[in-house]
Amino acid sequence: MQRYFIQSEQFRDQTILLDGEEAHHLIRVMRARPGDRIIVSDGDRLEALAELTRIDKDAAEARVVEWLAMDREPAVQVTVAQSLPKGDKLELVIQKGTELGACRFIPFISERTVVQYDERKEAKRLERWRKIAKEAAEQAHRNRVPQIETPASWKQLLQMREQFDLALLCYEQVGGSAGFRPLLQKLREEWSQRKGATPEGAETRDQEPKVLLIIGPEGGFSEREAEQAAQAGIHLVGLGKRILRTETAGLVGLACIMYEFNEMGGTL
Amino acid sequence: MQRYFIQSEQFRDQTILLDGEEAHHLIRVMRARPGDRIIVSDGDRLEALAELTRIDKDAAEARVVEWLAMDREPAVQVTVAQSLPKGDKLELVIQKGTELGACRFIPFISERTVVQYDERKEAKRLERWRKIAKEAAEQAHRNRVPQIETPASWKQLLQMREQFDLALLCYEQVGGSAGFRPLLQKLREEWSQRKGATPEGAETRDQEPKVLLIIGPEGGFSEREAEQAAQAGIHLVGLGKRILRTETAGLVGLACIMYEFNEMGGTL
Numbered sequence: 001m002q003r004y005f006i007q008s009e010q011f012r013d014q015t016i017l018l019d020g021e022e023a024h025h026l027i028r029v030m031r032a033r034p035g036d037r038i039i040v041s042d043g044d045r046l047e048a049l050a051e052l053t054r055i056d057k058d059a060a061e062a063r064v065v066e067w068l069a070m071d072r073e074p075a076v077q078v079t080v081a082q083s084l085p086k087g088d089k090l091e092l093v094i095q096k097g098t099e100l101g102a103c104r105f106i107p108f109i110s111e112r113t114v115v116q117y118d119e120r121k122e123a124k125r126l127e128r129w130r131k132i133a134k135e136a137a138e139q140a141h142r143n144r145v146p147q148i149e150t151p152a153s154w155k156q157l158l159q160m161r162e163q164f165d166l167a168l169l170c171y172e173q174v175g176g177s178a179g180f181r182p183l184l185q186k187l188r189e190e191w192s193q194r195k196g197a198t199p200e201g202a203e204t205r206d207q208e209p210k211v212l213l214i215i216g217p218e219g220g221f222s223e224r225e226a227e228q229a230a231q232a233g234i235h236l237v238g239l240g241k242r243i244l245r246t247e248t249a250g251l252v253g254l255a256c257i258m259y260e261f262n263e264m265g266g267t268l
Numbered sequence: 269m270q271r272y273f274i275q276s277e278q279f280r281d282q283t284i285l286l287d288g289e290e291a292h293h294l295i296r297v298m299r300a301r302p303g304d305r306i307i308v309s310d311g312d313r314l315e316a317l318a319e320l321t322r323i324d325k326d327a328a329e330a331r332v333v334e335w336l337a338m339d340r341e342p343a344v345q346v347t348v349a350q351s352l353p354k355g356d357k358l359e360l361v362i363q364k365g366t367e368l369g370a371c372r373f374i375p376f377i378s379e380r381t382v383v384q385y386d387e388r389k390e391a392k393r394l395e396r397w398r399k400i401a402k403e404a405a406e407q408a409h410r411n412r413v414p415q416i417e418t419p420a421s422w423k424q425l426l427q428m429r430e431q432f433d434l435a436l437l438c439y440e441q442v443g444g445s446a447g448f449r450p451l452l453q454k455l456r457e458e459w460s461q462r463k464g465a466t467p468e469g470a471e472t473r474d475q476e477p478k479v480l481l482i483i484g485p486e487g488g489f490s491e492r493e494a495e496q497a498a499q500a501g502i503h504l505v506g507l508g509k510r511i512l513r514t515e516t517a518g519l520v521g522l523a524c525i526m527y528e529f530n531e532m533g534g535t536l
Contacts, residue, residue, distance in 0.1 A: 072510060074508075099510060181533065260527070
């Protein structure tokens with residue numbers, strides 16, 4: 001069923017007002033008719049199965065059939081920090097990373113970032129990245145649209161370290177025996193224990209483990225950057241013996257984190 | 269360091285002859301000079317660090333500096349069977365799947381495959397897919413180039429079941445609690461025991477576990493196909509609560525299999 005992320009204000013009790021892009025998609029692309037059903041979500045607290053009651057030229061109205069539980073988000077909050085890659089590779093990372101359940105993306109600039117950073121162009125790109133995240137979240141049936149930050153400097157990224165329970169930087173120089181999997185397993189075990197100690201009903205998203213996954217540009221990180229990251233409490237990890245492209249590494253790391261946290265189908 | 273896959277015949281004792289595409293890349297793109305070093309592999313038994321000794325207009329010669337161990341292949345053989353997706357999505361699956369360590373790709377046609385299958389065009393596409401696999405294997409520093417099969421029918425694919433220790437079909441209708449992870453874990457445990465029981469030195473690639481991962485087209489599999497797969501001994505599994513696009517599912521499944529088999533960095 002088609003899903004749309006809308007503003008909280010568009011929910012008025014049991015009535016939902018659709019306009020702008022969503023109405024356009026619904027009316028022109030989906031050729032929806034009164035009686036058709038959709039899912040609407042404000043990406044925060046409200047999500048409902050709704051039936052279209054009126055379709056105008058560029059707006060539509062629907063009524064709530066059933067309020068839905070927002071239970072499709074992973075129990076681990078992963079932020080992907082990606083050094084700006086060439087071409088439209090970041091679009092791929094955002095699209096696929098959103099499908100996979102990332103909660104936030106931070107593009108950043110590091111020593112070997114090749115692309116020129118242009119603030120004016122960046123505003124447009126940011127808008128495009130956010131649109132890609134929204135559409136991917138709709139298609140993946142997610143309850144929330146991941147946040148896309150404005151590009152950060154390397155220094156700013158390091159300062160964000162304390163927001164996370166675990167920060168990992170993928171570093172090619174690390175041999176295959178480094179600790180990517182053991183670190184994740186340790187975090188999952190700690191988190192299970194903490195969860196067991198939390199009184200029923202007291203659980204909030206703030207208690208979910210927060211992981212930062214940092215991916216370098218095409219040319220990787222410099223030795224100096226790796227040292228600075230380690231000093232900031234970020235673990236340098238390898239993703240195995242095969243060399244992954246920059247746009248592949250984030251998705252692969254993300255998939256593995258979701259798998260470790262039992263988010264990829266099947267519980268142990 | 270630049271890697272090239274060449275034919276076994278191009279190794280002549282300690283001398284390596286390079287021509288064709290590899291020579292072109294080396295001479296025109298890399299602008300290599302005598303004394304430069306490369307890695308050459310026949311993708312089977314021979315791999316060496318070599319130094320260029322002579323560069324002609326469209327051929328080059330190198331001498332072996334050191335024979336290398338071929339130890340970059342994963343200890344699990346994963347075949348990705350992908351129902352032919354639209355556009356150039358299969359190229360993405362082959363490129364990223366090769367980086368991730370897949371050993372074989374089987375494109376196939378199922379009920380809801382949208383693309384028209386054209387045998388003449390397919391020969392050209394197959395050639396292109398093989399080139400993508402070769403280049404991705406070179407870039408990922410793999411020892412082997414994955415095999416790309418000619419597109420199979422659904423019936424042919426089902427008949428291949430017995431070649432594998434475990435066959436998984438990603439099926440959207442399966443709830444989040446299905447057995448993707450438990451099945452992989454069971455396979456890994458069985459395989460560890462079997463490996464423990466194998467006399468030292470007797471190990472060959474034939475004793476590695478073989479997994480088949482089957483991914484449907486954009487519209488998924490029909491109920492009838494799911495039943496036929498189950499009857500053929502293929503497990504229907506889900507990849508979590510978020511819906512993945514067809515070209516994402518294979519890569520994500522592959523990443524998780526590699527993670528389960530300790531191939532993604534860090535041992536437990």
